Amino acid sequence: MSPPRLILVGRVAGAIGDRGEVKITSYTDDPLALTRYGALLREDGSPALSLTSGRVAKGGIVARVAGVESRDQAEALRGLRLFVARDVLPAPDEDEYYLTDLIGLEALSPDGAPIGTVKSVQNFGAGDLLEIAPADGSATWWLPFTKEAVPEVNLPAGRLTAVRPPETEEEET
Numbered sequence: 001m002s003p004p005r006l007i008l009v010g011r012v013a014g015a016i017g018d019r020g021e022v023k024i025t026s027y028t029d030d031p032l033a034l035t036r037y038g039a040l041l042r043e044d045g046s047p048a049l050s051l052t053s054g055r056v057a058k059g060g061i062v063a064r065v066a067g068v069e070s071r072d073q074a075e076a077l078r079g080l081r082l083f084v085a086r087d088v089l090p091a092p093d094e095d096e097y098y099l100t101d102l103i104g105l106e107a108l109s110p111d112g113a114p115i116g117t118v119k120s121v122q123n124f125g126a127g128d129l130l131e132i133a134p135a136d137g138s139a140t141w142w143l144p145f146t147k148e149a150v151p152e153v154n155l156p157a158g159r160l161t162a163v164r165p166p167e168t169e170e171e172e173t
Contacts, residue, residue: 004085006041007100010034011081012049015074016062022074024082026060034061040082048082099128101155102145107132107162110151115162121145132162 013023026034034040035054042048054063068074092098099121107116107130119133119140128145143149143162152161 004045004087005100006043006045006083007086007089007098009037009040009082009084010060012077012079013060014078015071018071020068020070020074021062021064022068022077023057023062024054024060031056031061034082035063037084037088040084043081043083045083048080049077097153097155102130102153102160104158105153105155106159107143108159110161110163115164116140118160130162 009028010024010026013025015021016023024031024034028034032054035051039050040048049068050066052064052066054061065074065077068077086098086100089098102118102121105118106114107118109115114135116132116134118130120131122129122131122142130143130145130150131140132143133140141164143164149163149165150160151163154160
């Protein structure tokens with residue numbers, strides 16, 4: 001049995017006040033979801049923290065952590081990256097995906113020919129982009145994650161259809 005797939009959901013930004021509260025930068029749509037996931041994990045899957053309460057704050061939440069009673073204890077958690085097992089996240093709606101689920105999918109052309117694998121998903125400010133690693137080992141390329149460029153995603157089959165944009169070549173003068 002393989003270990004559970006972990007998803008990064010937040011990072012401890014530092015201590016708030018004198019009673020051990022921490023500020024957590026949330027990477028979830030709903031920052032308070034961090035309080036509903038149960039024990040938050042470290043990257044190796046070991047327990048990191050259990051939140052006993054939380055309130056929304058700019059960019060995340062301010063939370064109480066079980067066993068943390070002082071500012072020094074809270075400050076010692078600064079920088080801790082927080083993960084949850086993928087299976088505790090709610091199922092996405094139809095035509096919605098957790099971006100992490102796209103990584104590793106086989107990319108096929110519209111006629112079904114293999115063209116590579118999704119290596120990563122990035123967003124540089126203009127929308128999500130899939131980094132496609134060709135099977136032949138050539139340089140990766142980027143594909144916008146739009147309905148036009150990716151008309152079909154089949155997670156159970158482990159593949160997606162990718163419509164590669166036409167290449168732009170410089171003309172010799």
